Amino acid sequence: MKQMLNREPFALAAFSLVILLMPIWLTPFGANYPDLLQKFAIFAIFAMGFNILFGLTGYLSFGHAAFLGVGSYAAVWSFKLFTMNVLPAIVFGVAFAGIFALAIGYVSLRRSGIYFSILTLAFAQMSYNLAYSVLTPITNGETGLQLTLQDPRIIDNAFSTPGAGLPETNLFGIDMSGYPGFYFCAVVLIICFFITRRIFNSPFGLTLRGVKSNQNRMGYTGINTRPYTLAAFVISGMFAGLAGSLLAVTDPLAGAERMQWTASGEVVLMTILGGVGTLVGPMLGAWLIKYLENIFSSFNENTLEHFFSFLPEGLQAIAVDVSSLFVGEGWHLTLGVLFMLIVIFLPGGLMEGWRRLLRRFSGGGGGKSEPAVAVQPAE
Amino acid sequence: MSRLTMTRRGLLKAGAASGVALAAPLSFVRGAYAEDFCNMPTGSSVTLGFNVPQSGPYADEGADELRAYQLATKHLNGEGDGGLLNTFSSKALKGNGILGKKVEFVTGDTQTKSDAARASAKRMIEKDGAIMITGGSSSGVAVAVQGLCQEMGVIFMAGLTHSNDTTGKDKRRYGFRHFFNAYQSGLALGPILADELGKDRTAYHLTADYNWGWTQEESIKDATEGLGWQTANAVRTPLGAGDFSQYLTPVLNSGADVLILNHYGKDMVNSLTQAVQFGMREKQVNGKDFQIVVPLFSRLMAQGAGENIKGILGTTNWNWSLQDEGSKAFVKSFGQEYGFPPSQAAQTCYVQALLYADACERAGTFYPPEVIKALEGFEFDGMGNGETLYRAADHQCFKEVLVVKGNENPQSQFDLLEVVKIVPREQVTYDASIFGGDLGPADAKTC
Structure with missing residues (x-):
């Protein structure tokens, strides 16, 4: 079973099936609506890309949201200036994020460990504040960059006259909102999964793992690690740019808050929750967080009263009072508790839980578990 | 099973099966969305979406907005003392919900961020079937959500937003603002x-x-x-x-x-x-x-x-110390419910919810283009701001504006503002064309 899953065609087919059937298997969870499905796919890409850097090299970037924001802005500008077709927007988003990552990575990667984290955090906050103040002509500040009727859209307008109202993003005529938007993101996610899998299993990936376990030793054996870490940083920045441009594809608006440090922190949480350095762990973490954010935050007292209606009156009131702390605006609390529980009991994230389950059900065999490797930044 | 041999027939079968599996969700979608317009209420109830900041710098305003919406829902369903339904100049609302359908609501947290606000508005439209979105306490958010609602064909009744852009440069056919502007x-x-x-x-x-x-x-x-x-x-x-x-x-x-x-x-x-x-x-x-x-x-x-x-x-925009019938009625029912007077955010949100419900009653349908027509150019009174006009050209309300002063000798912890002058509506009316912008089409959309 396990060996079969490790074969590439099977792994890809299984993964594609799970992703493309999301509208069906997510229905019982109340998560089957286009916006959330799109977010699941997009943030899975974001977390997967982040994991290429953090999971493989151990470099903890605390500023990844900057690339997400750059990707979004580039994509929206492509919609405004050239065409509503999504392909150029994605190309621009990925390219700009890549260039941006190259610049930031070149400087930040001179340090490692906590210093690297702080440098990336500083760069991201700088981008965020620039987007809010000096760069307002490009970013439209707090209001966010949006489409307007006055946009030039040179390519579109050269071929057809614009209709009334704002145009929608499209892929050669297919509107990218709703379910088509989700399937588009899902296909991109599957491609990203394929690329990530290849990177994990390549000599390049092995070198990156070497950096994580002991960078000095890598240096003594004659390997200059800098180009490898820089490449990992840029690739991971491009994944973030891709995710950012997909956000703009499904909803053509870019706001500076996408670059805020909380957004950078969120992707770190996603990766740790799911399992650092595993292939699908970060994706699971992304799903969990987005699910909590969108579904738990929508519960209000009426929903809870309905939910606990089987209890006698007094008990119902107590149950509603207690549980209302954890839903609505209190979903952060739920996330915090969950995060603590996972870090304490499953240091390897959800994926470790999965492996333990597998081991239990395969009769205690299945070989010795690797000890959970604490995440150690390269020194 | 150590090795899987792939035959042509097997491949074809697998291909057909996965094709069916992929098409299945699409057919669900089509079934669910086969309707005349986005979220047409088919059952015995109608769902409104209250999108307010529950966290972030404007959380206080958001909490008060939500209180007002819950009160409005009660009054629309005929519970409580009826509030402004009694003083409202239009008598279309009977306290039996909207068009006989019971009013239910869903809530969302805008976090005073455009992204989060649009995500929660989308959730309410796509998942919860909200037919109208209202609320918000920032012009950035209002403009962002209003744009989304125009795209999705869902009416947006703006909450607290004071920027000229909301009904100026960024005005939309599906967006309406009761609050005054800068x-x-x-x-x-x-x-x-x-x-x-x-x-x-x-x-x-x-x-x-x-x-x-x-x-x-x-x-x-x-x-x-x-x-x-x-x-x-x-x-x-x-x-x-x-x-x-x-x-x-x-x-x-x-x-x-x-x-x-x-x-x-x-x-x-x-x-x-x-x-x-x-x-x-x-x-x-x-x-x-x-x-x-x-x-x-x-x-x-x-x-x-x-x-x-x-x-x-x-x-x-409004202060609870006003002495007209509408203001007194609102302060009374809000006070009875929550024990303190409402803020201006609460008043504007409460009134917006009622205005939407009333427009549906007068139009006799939930069909958005008709509801928009009913709201455009609507003249009303008895909501606490004097005679008010929803101008058709930019969907901005024109009504009295209060000039206030921080009270030198407050009588209570709520008596903080002293009304210096009630500026009449004529004096704050301006030409709709000065800000530019375009309302866009009113066509109904299917979600």
């Missing part, structure tokens, strides 16, 4: 400033750096320069700056004798408190007393600023 603040405040402070003044602006701040600075500048005032400088401050001392220090040396704070929420509380701590209000400049003006005021902000608010001029 331009109206300028028109209302101008003459009062001339009376109270004279026509020979020099102003210094500190402005929150986003679309609301920009339009308010522009509007107030226009109004005061029209009186003959000078503008010494206008400085933009980042939203949520916390410490404004670096922006306040240059004010006294600039030759300005009036400080205009284009700030809202916690920003305003902080900048005003620091300006008072700097001793600005005791200073004399150009032989005149130094003055501070806060063009957009609210009671919640006054509560935060405490003593510092006394004697400071500004404008507000």
Whole structure:
């Protein structure tokens, strides 16, 4: 079973099936609506890309949201200036994020460990504040960059006259909102999964793992690690740019808050929750967080009263009072508790839980578990 | 099973099976969305979406908005004392829900972020089947959500948003605003400033750096320069700056004798408190007393600023101390329900919910293009702001604007604002074309 899953065609087919059937298997969870499905796919890409850097090299970037924001802005500008077709927007988003990552990575990667984290955090906050103040002509500040009727859209307008109202993003005529938007993101996610899998299993990936376990030793054996870490940083920045441009594809608006440090922190949480350095762990973490954010935050007292209606009156009131702390605006609390529980009991994230389950059900065999490797930044 | 052999037939079978599996969700989708327009209510109830900030800098306003919406839902369903249904000039609402359907609601947290606000509005539309979205406490959010609602064909009844852009440059056919705007603040405040402070003044602006701040600075500048005032400088401050001392220090040396704070929420509380701590209000400049003006005021902000608010001029959309029938009825039912008077955010949101319900009743349908027609150009009274017009050209409400002053001798912890003048509607009416923008089409959409 396990060996079969490790074969590439099977792994890809299984993964594609799970992703493309999301509208069906997510229905019982109340998560089957286009916006959330799109977010699941997009943030899975974001977390997967982040994991290429953090999971493989151990470099903890605390500023990844900057690339997400750059990707979004580039994509929206492509919609405004050239065409509503999504392909150029994605190309621009990925390219700009890549260039941006190259610049930031070149400087930040001179340090490692906590210093690297702080440098990336500083760069991201700088981008965020620039987007809010000096760069307002490009970013439209707090209001966010949006489409307007006055946009030039040179390519579109050269071929057809614009209709009334704002145009929608499209892929050669297919509107990218709703379910088509989700399937588009899902296909991109599957491609990203394929690329990530290849990177994990390549000599390049092995070198990156070497950096994580002991960078000095890598240096003594004659390997200059800098180009490898820089490449990992840029690739991971491009994944973030891709995710950012997909956000703009499904909803053509870019706001500076996408670059805020909380957004950078969120992707770190996603990766740790799911399992650092595993292939699908970060994706699971992304799903969990987005699910909590969108579904738990929508519960209000009426929903809870309905939910606990089987209890006698007094008990119902107590149950509603207690549980209302954890839903609505209190979903952060739920996330915090969950995060603590996972870090304490499953240091390897959800994926470790999965492996333990597998081991239990395969009769205690299945070989010795690797000890959970604490995440150690390269020194 | 150590090895899987692939045959042509097997491959074809697998291909067909996965094709069916992929097409299955699409057929669900088609079934669910086979309707005339987005979220057409088919059962015995209708769902409204209340999208308010529950966290972040405007959380206080958001909490009050939600209270107002819950109260409005009760009154629409015929529970409670009926509130403004009794004083509203249109008698289409009977307290049996909207068009006989019981009103239910879903809530979302905008976090005062455009992204989050759009995500939660999308959730309410796509998942919960909300037929109308309302709420919000920031112009950035209002403009973002309004754009989304136009795309999705769902009516948006804006909450607290004061920027000119909402019904100006960024106006939308599906978006409606009951709240007044910065331009109206300028028109209302101008003459009062001339009376109270004279026509020979020099102003210094500190402005929150986003679309609301920009339009308010522009509007107030226009109004005061029209009186003959000078503008010494206008400085933009980042939203949520916390410490404004670096922006306040240059004010006294600039030759300005009036400080205009284009700030809202916690920003305003902080900048005003620091300006008072700097001793600005005791200073004399150009032989005149130094003055501070806060063009957009609210009671919640006054509560935060405490003593510092006394004697400071500004404008507000509504205040609970008004003595007309509508205001009294609203304060009474809100007070009975929650034990304290409502804020202006609560009033505007409550009224918006009622106006939407009333428009559906008068149109006799939930079909958005008809509801829009019923709202456009609608004249009403009895909602606490005097006679009011929903102008068709830009979906802005025209009604009285209050010029208020921080109360010198408050009678209670809520009695913080004193109404200086109720500026009549004619005086704050302006030409719809001055801001540009385009409402766009009213075509119904299927989700």
